[in-house]
Amino acid sequence: MSISLKNVNKIYKIGDVETYALRNVSLEIKEGEFLVILGPSGSDKSTLLNVISGLDTPTSGEIRFNDEIISNYNSKELTKFRRDNLGFIFQQYNLLQNLNVRDNVEIGACVGKAPFNIDEILQKIGMEAEKNKYPYQLSGGQQQRVSIARSVAKNPDILFCDEPTGALMK
Ligand SMILES: Nc1ncnc2c1ncn2[C@@H]1O[C@H](COP(=O)(O)OP(=O)(O)OP(=O)(O)O)[C@@H](O)[C@H]1O
């Protein structure tokens, strides 16, 4: 699977205020590549990730996954595309507060076509003993590890990670 962006622009509009976030971004990501986006706070990293991954739409420009031009998709088509192909680790963990650790990870696994074993993942991230706890009972780093496990569980073709280790020591 390869990804390409051509002349992608993103302008946030709130009332009369316009924030020009992405300006003519073109890039290509090839199968097997591991790409890191670095920059100071407010330099549009999350915006770029959200737009590439179809969580948000560009104001103009083209985003292509193999032969599929996802920048033309409507929100229903985008949702299906994300569910079938992508994993996303959010900067804000977005755990479901009324589900325990194991159920949060299971939610991720159950939208995948070839998901990983949930208990093996919990063991890998060192959260087996915490599996019955709820997000509010966890430390920041523990919540982040659960959020990583949830995204990895579905075994996605591509994993987008927005500062996935900001709260981890190792
Ligand atoms: N939904 C939004 N509406 C309006 N402006 C936004 C929105 N999201 C982001 N911005 C603006 O776009 C710019 C880039 O924000 P973004 O979140 O992409 O930065 P970032 O590089 O991920 O920063 P950080 O390292 O702090 O996470 C900022 O000026 C921000 O104020």
Ligand SMILES: [Mg+2]
């Ligand atoms: Mg960010």
